[in-house]
Amino acid sequence: MRITVDAGRCVGSGMCVHTAGEVFDQDEDDGRVIVRRPEPPARTRDSVRRAVDLCPAGAIALSDPGAPVP
Ligand code: SF4
Numbered sequence: 001m002r003i004t005v006d007a008g009r010c011v012g013s014g015m016c017v018h019t020a021g022e023v024f025d026q027d028e029d030d031g032r033v034i035v036r037r038p039e040p041p042a043r044t045r046d047s048v049r050r051a052v053d054l055c056p057a058g059a060i061a062l063s064d065p066g067a068p069v070p
Pocket of ligand 1: 013015057
């Protein structure tokens with residue numbers, strides 16, 4: 001799994017940080033998303049998928065080229 005975000009779409013709601021705080025953070029100045037772990041550890045993958053679903057801006061995308069199916 002690999003995470004990409006479109007910070008230009010991010011509205012700074014913080015849902016991703018609330019849902020998967022080990023993986024996402026927010027910029028202290030403008031509140032936009034920062035990806036701390038672009039390749040998140042397996043234990044966080046369910047919460048990362050929830051964060052994608054909950055993001056009100058559709059700013060988070062997942063891809064996993066070549067990644068083994070868990
Ligand atoms: S949930 Fe979406 S809109 Fe909210 S901070 Fe995260 S990326 Fe930005």
